[in-house]
Amino acid sequence: MPTLLVTGVTGLVGSRLLPRLIAAGHDCRALVRGDNTAPDGATAVRGDLNDPSTLPAAVEGVDAVVHLAALFRTDDEDAIWRANLDGTRNLLDAVASHAPDARVVMASTGNVYNHDQARPGLESDSCNPSAAYPASKVAAEALVRESGLTWSVLRLPFVYGDGDGHLASMGALAGRFGLHPAHTYSVAHHRDVAAAVLLALGGQLDGRIANVTDDAPVTVFEMARLGGSPIDGSAEPLTNPWAGRMDSSFLRSLGFRPSVATVWEAAAAGIL
Template structure:
């Protein structure tokens, strides 16, 4: 099996590639000039926004793990170009060069509506207002209607492997005015690899799957964990289910997180 990974230089992609290569999987990485991929990955120069450059990268692959995305920017146009137009380019190139390949796309649990009456479920109707989740939902819909063999992993709050993501929560709390009692479904990098391997087996074909661990964490708990100044509030929590995803489908399909909680990650020195 030969796998092409887009977004392989990012926080998620670089860690996933290391695990795939370590497991003996032959991996290619789509990479822009001047960027480096983890050791053992075959680099193929290209850009998700350049459809022609994807042809060589896709030749002979049996699967694509599509992680390329843009999130941490105020440039809404750039978010939509990378997340939606980039996915369209990948779909078109895959149809031409590797029509039998399985495409596994990473998406986000932030897609679900803020006023959901329960943790987000994969079949919920969603209409996200922020550009990042809205663009990812649009990209999901393009892939679902592509006629290709697809699966979509809606990831919880990704953390671990010293990626600095937990440490960003105090800044995000201030930026988005999160209530300290707000809770987010979590997923460790190690278990993204577990989920991707399960998807590569075909267990998730044609499905959207919430990919989360066993225990959501509150903003307060994360802030305390990273040693930042604590923000407290006794005000009622509006939108109590925003940021939380129902992981039951993933469990039914065979997904078992190896890092079940953030507290386990702490014990294992895996933050």
Template sequence: MTILVTGGTGLVGTRLLKRMVAAGLDCRAIVRAGKELAAGVAAVEADLNDPASLEGAVQGVSAVVHLAAVLRTQNEADIWKANVDGTRNLVEAVKSHAPNARFIMASTGLVYNSDSPYPAREDDAVAPNMAYPASKVAAEQVLRQSGLIWSILRLGFVYGDDDGHLQMLPKLVDMFKWHPATKLSLVHHRDIETAVNLALTGAADSRILNIVDEAPTSLYELTSLVGTPIAPSAEPLTNPWFGQIDGALAASLGFVAKVPTVLQSRRDRSL
């Protein structure tokens, strides 16, 4: 089995590829000139915005793990171009040159509406206002309508392996005026591999799955864990389920988090 990974030089991709190579999987990854990959990964110079360059990247692959995305930019046009047009170009390349490949796409729990009356489920309506999650919903639709063998992993708040995400939370709290009692559904990098491995078996074919650990944790607790606690508050939460997504469907298909809580991650020294 040869697996093509996009976004292999990003925070998620670098950590996933190291684990996949260590597990003995044959991995190749799309890179731009000058970028380096984890040892043991075959590099293919290509660009998701250049359809002609993708033919060689997808030739002979058994599966595609599509992680590449643009998030941290003020230019919304760049977000839509990368996340939707780039996905469409990759989908078309796979349809033409590897039509039997399993196509696994990473998405985000941010697609769900903030006023959900419970932890968000995969079949809930989605209508995000921000460009990044809105573009991911559009990219999901491209894949779902492609005719390929597909699965979509909507990830909780990704952290671990010294990626710096938890350390960014005080800044995000201040930027978005989040309540310190707001709880986030989390997923450790180790369990992105867990979810991808599950999807590679076919258990997630034609499904959208929320991928989260077992214990949503408050922003106040999370920031305290990394040594930068935010100000507490006793004010009531306006949207008490914002940030939480339901992982029951993935669990019913066999997903079991290797890092079930952020406290376990601290004990393992893999925050």
């Protein structure tokens, strides 16, 4: 049974992914801080990505690391860089020293693509975001690529499902960030994020970056309505209409097909 270390297990993605990794037959260690407990079926290992001395014991003997931990939606840019870049560096150093044969799967974000792109983002595109969160993830991706370890990076879209409340937050997010109701975003259900992670753990994505999306982007207006927090529409022209959109052709070329093809199917199945 492969042994995994998973970071970010209490987050929106991690809390839904970990049970699926366990169900797939992985022996999962959950990196937790303080007195936090591990989710059912996982083993808690005490550690903090900002404290390098706590990480060797966490990674010792693992077959793979699934690195989900990240900080965003805060105005503290220094904290974002410490968590997303320095934390990743500390984790990679520990893996290189104590589990050099382990596979590293890092979760990144579709927000790394430039907002003024002329089409959906491709993995080969140059990414020069200005905001701290995507910029820190681009820098962390570079650390992973240059680590000398066996690695893959999954760029995730707007992830939803399993009652995580993400869609329900769209009404508030639209107001906070001034999102145009007609703007579209690539999305994916937690089930398909898990499928992509399992593909990466199987080695099919070694040395590659892969976009993860379902079959159809969704407007801010539709997401807010589906989440129960409807917003007003607008006929004003869109600026940067391709921002937030990703092309997942590469992952599909490997046989990946989303089991939840669209958010509308998720709504019909009662798995939002």
